[in-house]
Amino acid sequence: MLSNYSQPLEFTKLLGWLDTTLKANMPEVWANLIEFVIVAVAFLTAYAVIALILIYAERKITAFFQARFGPNRVGKYGIFQSVADMIKILLKEIIHINNVDKFLFYAAPFFMIVASMLTFGAIPFGKMLHAVDFNIGVLYVTAVSSLGIIGVLLAGWSSNNKYSMIGAMRSGAQFVSYELSAGFALMTIVVLTGTMSFSEMIAKQEFCWNIFNGHISSIVAFVIYLISGHAETNRGPFDLPEAESELTAGYHTEYSGLQFGFFYLAEYLNMFIIASIATTVFLGGWMPIQIHGLDIFNQFMWYIPSYVWFFGKTAVLIFLSLWVRWSFPRLRIDQLLNLEWKYLLPINLVNILVMVILVLSGLTLTDLFPSLF
């Protein structure tokens, strides 16, 4: 079905050619090894580049929300600002602190960055641009992203600083609670699609995105996922762990240079990861907008390559997250837990039941109007 349309800008052919040439010219082990290295390098580059773009975009958009211009000195419109920042962070001295548990202190940022890297690896960026496709993709993503919190806790503990400690404690409470909601929201869609694999999920959303397919229930799950994802990434209004007005910088108060850079990078990438998972699970991932039967329209949509679709949808969600972040005051810890345990979680539990009923009684859009999709 998919291959019926001409897709000139996809990487499919290039990657296929690469694979066959490599395997034709050398033993399979070596070919695999080279492919691994290529993939790893590509991911590392993408990781850094996306973070840089995100940092720039956030600063610029934030500025416009706040009646400012944002960075505008380094390059035209300040586009090289985040590059300059990156160089600065790389060159900055890493300050060694007395009376800290050195091993944990230096290990903590790696937990953060490794966790977000692991998650990053499982995201389908486009057609064929999918490094590992587990058949338990959703579960995998929830599992490895939960490792990041250990970095926060250890950073807070090992800094030997009371502000950091309070930040870490808050972070722990926050993360443990909101992971529940995020997980349940994703489960709602797993119920709908009957699969945990990202590729299968995307394939099922060819004509009808999950957010429409499960209508009420899906939309509720989508909103809850966005809220709890936002909370998991420790960004305002849920930025209590690093609440600058009370804890100065929370758990990363004592970090400098590249150590801080890791936390910073991971924070931005986590924002991207949450948005891209939401895109994949709810908004059809890299799949272009297609309407059943309208082949010309579909062909036209396929001319826009899948990765552009993916990044476009993700960008919209990231914008939404920025918009929320810069509109609201920070929650207090009890408000935060109230929101989770008194509102999100009960609603979520009801929602998952509603979804089960919708699926079992054939009330999803695809069941109701099979001719349309």
Next chain:
Amino acid sequence: MAQQIIFFILAAMIAVFSVLAVTSKRIIRSATYLLFVLLGTAGLYLLLGYHYLFAVQIAVYAGGVMVLFIFAILLTNRPGENVKTERKDRRIAAGITSLAGLAFCGHIIYWNVNKMYTLVVPAEQKIQDIGLTLMGTDKYQYLLPFEFISVLLLACIVGAIMIARKR
């Protein structure tokens, strides 16, 4: 070949960090070493192709239990202070006991490891199967134990709230 290498790396990691976890005097470090052990185990599952088990191991142990461990350690006042090394005779006794335990376990594993190969089918489990197994009421299905555990956890939560309320 590659699998073998990765296996040995993981095995070494598990072994080293388990020893470290026990010998470290700082409790928060022990917890971190334990975390590495759990991650190594998860790696073994991945090596075997048990993706589901791998994800659950990470989500439940590394992401859940360890977070709670560390969280609990952070809540205690000055953990790990005033820990004394044990007396020499006690240490020797402990060493002998653990060696005996190792020998016992090793014996069992050595004599049964061949049988295990025949039992385990290296095929990817479907999520649906796992779900049905957990929630079914037939033979080799586990709804009852599952619910038992749920009730147990509920009791724990109620107990915790009762204790917290008293303060």
Next chain:
Amino acid sequence: MESILKYFKGLFTGIKSLLFGMSVTWKELWTKKVTQQYPENRDTLVISDRFRCELTMPHDDNNEHACTACGICQMNCPNGTISVLSKMIETEDGKKKKILDTYTWDLGMCTFCNLCVITCPSDAIKFNNQFENAVFTRSKLVQTLNHEGSKLRDKKKDVKPAETNA
């Protein structure tokens, strides 16, 4: 029942208030920004005439100023920012006269209270609005206000009134 009603009412009024808040930022996103871009706007930048930046001693075309070296400004300055050094000279008709030697003012210590200007009996000093005064060493902040070789303006010749602030 009432509590359930309250729960949902709270939920929806809460969401409504949040959406209101987001509408304000949304509007701001598309509003033209009022931020001024210094130094690009140097040509169009308007600094109020009364803005106090640098103490100056206006000199006319003949390199003459109005300072009689009376020292009232020095006396009035709360921080000792000004120091007026005078010297005695002999005029043509043989009288001894005190004239200004050097008039130094330390920008680094000035609080710009304007007391020196308003108490000056001969309107010899005033603040201008040249605000770009940053230098690399403190010693450069100490300025001598009277120009090289300048002298006191003859009062009889002085027909035009001293400049005052608008």
Next chain:
Amino acid sequence: MENIKKVILNTVPEAVIEDKKILTVTVEPNKLHQLAKALRDNTALPFDMLVKLIGMDWGEKLGVIYLLASSTDLSKEIVLKTGTADRENPLLYTVTDLFETAHFNEREVYALLGIRFINNPDMRKFFLNSDWVGYPLRKDYDANPELNKLSLESKDIIDIAPRIMEVDGKLVEETVNIFAEDDYIINIGPQHPSTHGVMHFRTSLDGEIVRKIDVHSGYIHRGIEKLSENLTYPQILHFTDRLDYLSANINRHALCMCVEKAAEIEVPERAQYIRTIMDELNRIDSHLLAWACQTNDLGATTAFIYGMREREIILHIFEKTCGGRLIINQNVIGGVMFDIYADFQKDVKSFIPYMREKLVEYDRFFSHNVIALGRMVGIGVMSKEDAISYAVTGPAGRGSGWSCDIRKHQPYSMYSKVDFKEVIRTEGDSYARYMNRLDEIEESLHIIEQLIDNIPEGEVLAKTKAIIKLPEGEYFQRIEACRGEFGVYIESRGDKTPYRMKFRSPSMALVSAMPLICKNEKISDFIGIGGSMDYVIPDIDR
């Protein structure tokens, strides 16, 4: 007031009563507490607000002047004086149990004049280190820098407070620990993003909950009162702008008025108009900044910048009027330094509708936000009794239901001629204080609206003598600054410099109430309450 005299004589028959502008009563130290208590508990007209507590060095005697006012009618004032001739170990009785606000003030008097107060629960030096040599405000103070060398060594903070208690008629010197041994203490300040300056709160936490706060201040103390003793009145003026720099013009207005009244200088009407308009613009400016900072403290960075945007317009008007933006140097003795510029009216009049529109936007954006409400409503509640006892005035005091606007009670300048409402809320929480400020912006706009078109022609500066000397005497002036009541006290001995100068800072009262209202609140609310109280540190560290 005749009744009051009776009350005084009934309580302390040997009291010396002088009928000056303000009724002045001099008593012996051991009778003061009794008299103050009688005045405070006087039912017909309770003198329950301690406006100022002024430590004095009269030369032969060291003593304290208390300016009391009635919380029901702030214009009713009474002055109590007491003193001791013992310069080696001066001891007076505390009034902290009657007026909570006396606590910090007495500690300040101890630091600067060396008078110790019996029964004050915590007699550490305020502003100064405990090892400071000498008492700066004493006339015989040795200012030799060798005595108090600049130390770069880090010092431990001592949480042990000395005090003198009277037990069964005997004086017992003892020490108390401020914190328990296993308290979890964090230092909020001296360098902290949300203390609004160099303020240091030692905060004992139980989890997220604040159990006790110990205030340390004086990190930027500049000794303005001491400096003033060697400067002429026009020179002192420029200090006032640097106390509470956000109500710079209003503070300066207070000192000008005090000197003008003492020297009997008539201020031209045009100057009065300009002063009032500038004061109100200053108030809007300050309240905007307060609003912005409070929202920022609550985590809404965007709102912070919106507040700054509107404030910029006022600063621009200031800049054009008098060449300063923050420290504006507008008032001088006898009038104002600069007349208004040609487009002043136009600028102000275009600002008024703009600001009103923005107030509506603020309301939409923040005032009803569910998160903001949760962080302000019912948080940091201060009862009216506490507000009076701690002498918390301004929007904070009026948020507790206390009518304490000097502009209403003792109208000065043009305030008696304009129509405006005193904004009072009774909840006493952060939200009441927050809303009070926004409403006061509205009232200020209303005041400006009434004045701006009617500025009379004429001089803006009265002719004054070249050297202003005040006749011998004591002069009090109270004024409504942005944060509450600002007061000036001048004791003149007929010179061109004051003998003693004292400023009453509203922020000190606000900070002194912080330990009370933040108790058992969450740490993030502690920051939020700080924002709602809106203290300015240089105002405290005079």
